[in-house]
Amino acid sequence: MEDALAVYRKAIQHEQKGDLDAALMSYRQAFRLDAHVDRAFHREEVLRANLQGSIAKAHTGAAPDVLQLTSELQQLSVTQPAKDQHAAPRLLAHILESFPDDLKFEPEDERKPMHLNDIPIEMWYLVIRKLDVTSIERFAQVCRRARVITVDPVYWIELVRRTYRPPQISTPEDLLPVVQKYDHNFRQLYIEHPRVRMDGLYIAICHYIRPGLSENSWVNVNHLITYHRYLRFYPNGQVLSLLANEELNPQQVIPILKPTLRMKGFFIGNWYLAGTTLNIINLADASGKYVIPGHDFETFSSSISTAGISRPSPPRDDLERSTSTGQPGPSTTSASTTSSRGHARGHGGHGHGHGHGHGHGHGHGHTHSTSEGPAQIRYVFDMTLNVRSKPLGRWNRLDLVTYDSVNLETEEVSPVPLKHERPFWFSKVRSYSH
Known part of the structure; x- marks a missing residue:
């Protein structure tokens, strides 16, 4: 386009000088380069004329008194206007x-x-x-x-009604004050009011250093370990959580991250949003090793309380139990129960399974399984995150605030260190099929 405009300008100059043959040749060359070069030139001239007109008005305007102008500028520099959340919609x-x-x-x-x-x-x-x-x-x-x-609000009203319902808000009645807050501007409400996005996944890329072994005492060997955390939210309040090591990249994980998935590090829980605080509760190992009370794997639904207050205790039996509380980090510790023959075991449920213990995995003590079926689960996990918008896009970042392990038998809550955890970033998914 720039070459065509340059040739077009030369054609105009030739025409103004009266050299019509050269002008005709230049016009033909310009239109061969771009068929719409005349429109582009016209737009360029209009913009240039508007700019020159603005500059002329600035120079020819009546100059105010110098002292008065200085005083007004000083007032502007110290005045802090109140932030008007309706400024952008009013401008539109x-x-x-x-x-x-x-x-x-x-x-x-x-x-x-x-x-x-x-x-x-x-x-x-x-x-x-x-x-x-x-x-x-x-x-x-x-x-x-x-x-x-x-x-037109016809579309945005329907979109808001589909989006802002429990668990995005506490109750349907809570939507009315939100609508009034945004002065019934449903488009602005959808853009600016916090929500959890469900048209894709939230992915966190985490790293940590693991010391290695070296035959040479003068050489220190360190391994950079990379792992990914995935969160997928559903409108019914269900959330899928997966921790996968670097052997599985996001392109491989996205098509399989469904409630039917059965692999190490896969968890299913519930979620609800309160303002900008996202609460994920009752994250339970869904790898197939354990029985989750109140959870139906055939319908992929859970009757565990979405309020996070009451949690069902698993039925007791005569088998010996062993528990281990796991913490994500290089220094994972396991604490056995007072069972006479119990032993601590890390199960890698939400970890990598390579011994470094990142994730939920080692937090699942379990009853030894029998021929009748899998063991009863004894630990679930809760997460608290902040929903944010950075740097481009809306509600595309989740900052992990707290991460707790909950003993279903004793209701004891143990915080998990967040040394190596990183924010979740949203990635839109067009299709979950292969």
């Missing part, structure tokens, strides 16, 4: 009000018809409902007519 509303009423879709080639103008507005709403928010906003950037269509 002001821009929309400046649009003419008879907006239409204009074809790029003026000689061709524009059939989009024949579509009634009701049909547009049906089409928009089929799009995700990103596609809607991209469509709105096409032209002013598209922007007017996409800000």
